[in-house]
Amino acid sequence: MRTPPANGWQFFVATLMIVIGAINIVQGVVALVTPGFYAVTETGMLVWEYGAWGALLGLWGAVLVIAGLAVLSGSTWARVFGVVLAAINIVAQMAFLVAMPLWSLVAIAVNVLVIYGMTAGWPSTEETEPDRREAAYRSGYQAAHEAPRGAKSAQGSTERSSGREQTTG
Numbered sequence: 001m002r003t004p005p006a007n008g009w010q011f012f013v014a015t016l017m018i019v020i021g022a023i024n025i026v027q028g029v030v031a032l033v034t035p036g037f038y039a040v041t042e043t044g045m046l047v048w049e050y051g052a053w054g055a056l057l058g059l060w061g062a063v064l065v066i067a068g069l070a071v072l073s074g075s076t077w078a079r080v081f082g083v084v085l086a087a088i089n090i091v092a093q094m095a096f097l098v099a100m101p102l103w104s105l106v107a108i109a110v111n112v113l114v115i116y117g118m119t120a121g122w123p124s125t126e127e128t129e130p131d132r133r134e135a136a137y138r139s140g141y142q143a144a145h146e147a148p149r150g151a152k153s154a155q156g157s158t159e160r161s162s163g164r165e166q167t168t169g
Contacts, residue, residue, distance in 0.1 A: 013117040014071040016110055017082060020089065021064030023107070027100070028058030053096065060092065071118070079118050086111040086118075 031054030067085050070078040090111045097104040 009117050010071055010074060013082065013114050014068045016114050016117070017068030017071060017086070018065050020107060020110055020114070021061040021066075021068060023103075024057045024061030024064060024089075026061075027096075027103070028054045028056070028061060030054070031057060031099075053099075057092075057096075060089070064089065083115055083118050086114040 032051060033054075064085055067078070067082050071082050072078075090108050093104040093107045093111070
């Protein structure tokens with residue numbers, strides 16, 4: 001089965017997912033290497049210590065990057081996978097909210113935008129059917145090349161030619 005070419009929403013959502021994934025990877029590496037960078041001590045973390053968060057965020061970021069690349073295929077499974085990953089990433093960022101509040105809020109907002117782009121902003125299958133697009137093109141082409149009916153020229157006289165009224169100068 002041939003998939004339709006990527007559209008603007010696909011590129012937008014895929015780019016956001018790749019960027020969020022890359023930032024999650026960086027966030028994970030920082031948590032592994034320099035846990036003192038974050039605003040809270042390890043005892044103040046909601047769920048785990050920074051080492052576990054670092055490994056989890058690094059792997060999670062790689063999965064998000066792969067999902068972002070998969071979205072470009074236009075497959076339904078990639079869209080569903082992307083929506084699920086973005087929703088899970090919202091929950092993960094809520095758990096990391098204590099350590100890095102501003103980034104976590106921005107990441108949550110971007111993930112909501114990704115979910116919107118893959119659900120409401122994505123064109124339906126009917127809109128991307130090649131036959132319908134071709135029929136719309138032919139209809140518009142035909143309408144654009146037909147002579148206007150009852151048009152008048154600069155001098156205002158009207159002529160009849162082959163059953164149509166035409167205006168000549």
